[in-house]
Amino acid sequence: MTQSPRKSALRLHRELTAIWGTPPGWGCLQAVNHTVIGKRFMMTALVFFAIGGILAMLIRTQLATTQSAFLDAASYAQVFTMHGVVMMFLFAIPFFEGLAMYLLPKMLGSRDLAFPRMSAYGYWCYLFGGTFLVGALVAGVAPDGGWFMYTPLSSSTYSPGVNADVWLLGITFVEISALSAAVEILVSVLKLRAPGMSLTRMPIFAWYMLIVAGMMLIGFPPLILGSILLEAERAFGLPFFDPTRGGDPLLWQHLFWLFGHPEVYIIFLPAAGALSTIIPTLARRPLEGYEIVVAAVIALAFLSFGLWVHHMYTVGIPHVALSFFSAASGLAAVPTGVQIFAWLATLAHGKPRMSVPMLHIFGFMFVFVLGGLTGVMLAMVPFDWQAHDTHFVVAHLHYVLVGGFVFPMLAAAYYWLPHIFGRQAVQHLSHAAFWMIFIGFNLTFFAMHLTGLRGMPRRISTYPPEAGWETLNFVSSMGGFIMTTGFALVALDLLLLAVFGKPFRRNPWRAGTLEWAMPTPPPAYAFASLPEISARADQLDPDRLGPVLASGQGYLGATRHGWMEIIGVDMVTGKPEQVVVLPKRTYLPLLTAIATGSFFALILVKLYWLAPLALLIVTALFLLWTRDCGLKSDLGDLAVGHGTHLPHHYQTAQPPSYWAMVFTLAADATLFASLLFGSLFLWLSAPNWPPESVIPIDATTSVISAVALIVAAGFGRGAFTSRTVGNLCIVAVAYAVALLALGYVLIEIHAEATRHAAVASIFAVKAYAVLHIFVGLILSLFCLWRVRRGYVSVRRDLDLRLGRQWHLFTLTTGVIALAFPFVINLLAGGAGP
């Protein structure tokens, strides 16, 4: 007997909800579902936004009048530092990470992201790291050296308390979530799309997020490296930034801004992606110049990495080098302009629907373009020399970030909240809230341009009456309070939407993207069956597709063994390649994040001897993640519907985890390259070079380590082709030998490493190699266990494939690390006996 489409849809819904859903109560701590994690990211980010906003109000209260006694200088330093830290690290990036996690699988016609447990782990790291930072503020020990934590102010000599450590450890902890999100998004966009959705059929938002994830992968490692090096200086005396011992404070600025300038675009581009999605829908016309917009985003991504010295014009860099960065800064306006003209053309050729999201898009256009113009002014070296470190720069960055992020975020919130809550806005407060934010913002920050041009420096807590800045500051403060009231109205408006909003049937904006081809609020599995895409995925008909997919007529329209199944496709063509079976919900991400947090907490309280134990627990917990992974016997191809059969992802050459390893190693390589760059920078620029005495080198241990690494990589490759236990045993033994040899070297030179930055650099490079060798050892033992337990066969060789990638990477970086002391000695040729 055949069921009616409605009955079969209901049955499928119940079966899929049992598989993909998150249980209530304590069970919610197991959640790994992208809808749940995405919403948690966004909600948590909004809480941090509120905290950052309150801090901004404290700043404006302090600066409203001359010689204000509202905050003392020390408290003010903590408040303005934490305002920047919260807004940049705890609000802006995590909010759009959450939005991307929530939207991407739905827009791409998939059921979840590639690594749901990694998303959950990233979320917990973000929550704990953010709480750690805000808790420090409550305890009065928050960072107080500015959100960029410049050395030498943040070095232990000038910041002896734990405030700077809180920043360094807290931010590194939070950035784990950014890096895990980057890998997650890259793999998900490239591999987990609906069948037939080629790269150029992707909705434009996916292009933006793909490029942003790539930027995060390359942009965050320099910051993480800088934080590790500065913490190593503060905790163990390795003098990377101390000019009296061969270090250089400017190294911090290079590492920080290598991250910091792309960060601005990492914040702006997801917002631009949201605009490129919303504007065509509201204009009732496809985005003009889809291809040129994609090319412009690629250009902007690369240009954003060529601007880092843009923040360092006044540190004494030669003119020609300044010209590289100044020209690149100016050029960044071109691809930005391409996007703005594409949006204007879409609006001009369409029939724009005036609505609340459109109002915020207007706010974006006005504010962001002004911010972009002052950005071009600041890109010009002579003007920047005049305005550097004044309130003009503060005004510019707020015009760019609020214009380029907050207004689009509000447009996105009003546009997608009906999707999240299944209700439409009642809009009693929406217009008033917008105008209060818009007027308040411009009052605050337009006046701030003028205070800056009249010479008011950043970060000062008071100013004398005769400076003539009081009226403008008072206007800024009043504007700030108006803007805050506007944000409070938005919060109330959204609350009213969630509680009293009007229910709707489907697709209230008449959009052409796939996220509207599902019930709202969305079920945990997103799509009951997956669509086949034969046109650009922002010009579809969700009203027709929705019922078809809900009744199971797409791909994977039935359940199998209780598996969480999605389809993996060819990265470019979108041709179906594999059935990806995702792991189930678990408490492990939460437990692993707690263990990770305990590592950072132990470092903060200076229990260094105990910290490695926390790392071992983290490693053990990560190994427990693999319990649900793998197959113990070969499977035939699996039916996915429409007469198509695909292999299980464990039986393919390049499943999502293969690409995750590739991207993780790319981030890792960036960190290593940044470390080498830092060391060579010190040789080029730091005072007190070369060191007074010879840098110790032990050629014997270097040769032993190199041979061991070659053996490990060679037999790792052999193990991949032969799958024999013997090969893997040799890999493990070789790594153990390399670990002992290099560990001995580290112990030998650790005392010398505090003497001069040259030795500290060698120590850091070798420590990097030791860490990778340790991971290689764990990986080889893990592969050994998997082979013995029957998880590996000719068709199921993923573990060995991942191992081979790691062994090759460790060999390459290890050999460079071993050669590094010889290079440094050669360069520092003047080292005397």
Next chain:
Amino acid sequence: MSGRALFGILIGWIGWAGGFLLLYALQATGCRAGWDGHLLGPISALRLLLIITTVAIVLVLIWFTVKANRHGSTSSLERIGVLANSAAILAALCFTGVIWLQLCA
């Protein structure tokens, strides 16, 4: 196929970024080594090296674009590649300061 097609739309900008780093590193190393003080006719050895490197970078970028487009830009992805790679060639404008600006502090 997949990797090559994706690489094709990024190759120009990867080349531009590599060229940027190479020029910046050469300039800093040259200043440290005193190459700006060695005159080769009317210009210094460092300036000559930087100009030659800039020209080489531009030629390599043009070669990347031509090679990526040798079969014609028939697909949408190929057209995006041509646009992105052409933009990378134009962005080599950033390096023209090597001709006349002060090289070392």
